[in-house]
Amino acid sequence: MSFSGRNDAAASNMKPIQVKLVLLGESAVGKSSIVLRFVNNEYQDNKEPTIGAAFLTQRCKLDDRIIKFEIWDTAGQERFHSLAPMYYRNAQAAVIVYDITKPASLEKAKTWVKELQRQANPNIVIALVGNKIDLANNRAVPYEEAEAYANENELLFFEASAKTGTNIIEVFTELAKKIPYEQILANNKNLNSRPGQNENGRVNLVDQDNNNQENGQCNC
């Protein structure tokens, strides 16, 4: 089975659906590496802590929809538990990362799940990702243990490796499948439509200044 030309044409004419995805997890578990692998298909060893990228975007095609992930990195603000409420707001998806060689990082991941339940939109789709399976020799968190926790809390669960690329695209594809688009579209139609349309007096600074096509905030 392959995507027919008709579908492609239909999809390219469609406005992408923007999905805000937030990353969470202890420092140095590989949050940014996972995103870099997903977005640019690249990996750097000993990557410096995240600097300079406010967020990255990546489009995916899913069935007849184009989804544009707007991926927010923590920018280190998770370290002293100082993430701003702005970070969680209107996030439709979250990737919570732990390191399979560090049991403490799974415990930390569990506190992020709780934090999302407290702060985030109740329909948020969450994936728990055990990173660094390339270091399986040093595994300290059994697959079953993390999986059981994920099932209990209705989270998607993957073990992955940003270094080798294993399972990275799967994480985002499966998330993309579970997002309640009808709800997002309905909300957009309602008050919370993305800026750019300017109806109801909503103002979009980005569009005002740079009208060249894709600029972070798309027109969906």
Added chain:
Amino acid sequence: MEELKTHYDYIILGTGIQESILASALARNNKTVLHIDGNQFYGGNECSFNFSEFLEWIMNVQKNDNKAKQSTTTNDINKFYDSYHDIDIKILSGYDIPDNEPEITNRFALQNNKIAEEFLKQTQTSVEKDKLALLKDLIKDNRQFYISLLPKMAYSRGPFIDLLIKADLGNYLEFRSMEKTYIYNNDVFENVPCTKEDVFNSKQIKVIEKRKLMKFLTFVMNYRLEKESYEEYKDKPYSEYIKTYKLNPELQQVILQAINDSEEGLEDATTEEGLASTYRYLKSLGKWGNSPLICPLYGGGSEISQAFCRSCAVYGGVYMLDQKINSLEFKNNQYHLDCELKFTGDHLISSIDYLQDQSNIEITDYHKAIIITDKPLKKNIDISIYIIPPNTINNNKNRIMLIQQGYQANCCPKSKYIIYICTKATDTSKEEIKNVIQQLFEDKNDISEKNKLDEMEGENNENIKKDEEANDNNNKNDDDDDDDDEEEEEEEEEEEASKPKAYISVIFKQSIRKQKSLETKLDKTTLTIIDDMLPGISMETPVENALSIFRQLHPEIEEIYSKPQEEEEEKEEKQEEGQKEQEEQITNENEAVEEQTQ
């Protein structure tokens, strides 16, 4: 976990808007920044709260105030709560108590209900059932509330918007145009005309007055080119200069009270100050809709802080909230800070909240109120400003400003509104705010009336009509220019029929602190103290203040946000390139998964 630096170029205390702008600007120019707040939340005195946090804030202010009265001192350096005093809480009475409460299992909901109960215990003489039911109803939508301690808007043309665009923060912040400004006159709020359209469409202004007003507004737009025409009034009161345009007293009031962003109106301003202020307002018209001001969504100030702080973090700034500061010393040319961890810094930028020696501070008090209602002050109007000039409600001496924000500002659940009241504190200001609340809002839910309404709806409608007729007669005098606005008129009269209910109204005094003299600001070149923001409507002054501090600290940097943006563009391009390839992969991936499932 990578090692955390212990020494920084800048330690910044407080996450108010000005501190946050500085943090972002410094980090973007490769300075290392440690940014600390003693509170659990971003925004300092510009913070905003959801409903349960708001109740907790009220309780804390009350506790802190009592403590201060007993003159017990705390050893915490953070003096956030010290600038709020004399808090009065009133809760609507007669709220419908539901017959059987649904059972609540969600632990957050349970926790919130507990806060509501605790709140009533602390602030009211007894826990009345109707009030508890009301609070529980409001707290159900806890997180849809963004109640701001310093509601602000921004001119659509001005340094604030310029800065946001340069700093590329447009993606973090959302705005909506302020819809309308009203001025209280003859016991009603009248729409303030400021654009040509407004002036032409206004039925309150006579044709001759329209011409005079247009002449004045057109002049202000070009006033800097026509210095000679106001030269002799330059240092004289603006009010005198305006008289030379022979506008009627109402329009003079509009110019002095409503078409500006100053804290107290322009009654006492010089002509030069006044013209500058009117010009700033007029200049911003027409960029986004019919209003010069745009309102940041989700509670304003705190959002702006968060956006700048995130941009600082993205460039390496380290963030620590909820820090108890044990000690802060200057020795060996460095600042030594002891909080959760120990740090040193070459420079210190500190909100006035954290200033240990408070002896050299000048305080201006403002009386403020925050009210949550069921209806807007004007039908179908959400984000709006209301000016009550002196001598309009019970001979008020002060100019009183109201800001209304509702669902459109993403500050409230649907069909709730927050109204902020603010005036400079004087002997009478608190009383005046109380009078305004009494005049504009209902403080009890009249169940008997509601029943009556249900029973005799038809009759009641007729009563409203009668009222309207009576009012029409009153208004005849103003009506001689246009007559096609009857519909609007009717709407206004309906509003008169029932005022918004004040579910909860909280009156308090806020101290705005400022260092006394410029010299103390510069006594150590490595110390910068940030004064409190004034409660005026717009954001321009604090932004200019922050930028001028930055220029003092780093005169060598010309463009604060120049280089990094280019880098980002590169990144973006690179991303676009990689994107196509990736899309392919994902589609393939999808196919694979689909095949599997089949």
